[in-house]
Amino acid sequence: MTYGVDVIGHIGISVPELPTAKRYYDALMPLLGFEAFIAAEDQFAYRPAGGKPGTFLFFYLSTAGTYVPEQPGLQHLAFMVPTRSAVRAVFDHVSANGDTVVLEPQEFPQYPPPYYATFWLDPHGFKLEAVCHYDR
Secondary structure (H helix, E strand, O other), X not given: OOOOOOOOOEEEEEEOOHHHHHHHHHHHHHHHOEEEEEEOOOEEEEEEHHHOOOOEEEEEEOOOOOOOXXXXXXXXXXXXXXXXXXXXXXXXXXXXXXXXXXXXXXEOOOXXXXXXXXXXXXXXXXXXXXXXXXXX
């Protein structure tokens, strides 16, 4: 059986506060090429903008406490963006927002080139990445 390029339909993430997460991701996701998909009382979601193929991202309320990165589960989410300037725009946004920047935009020669990325933490401690795999 042959599948398309994107074989993950969606990813679900549990957060301790839906309103905080929704405000945060509503401002961030357009910079990463996503648009709002669902906005309900018990969940919200984004899809690739403009009808492009890709993975949808859903957020749900956690009833089990807060995220602990050292425990098994999500290590980080990487969002591919088309240009290095898009990586820098995301960095500028998260810096202006007061987010914790883990790594500023830079090349990562230890990964298959070209690899230009920035890493930061969202309000709940999830590590996020914007990465460009092009030299432009």
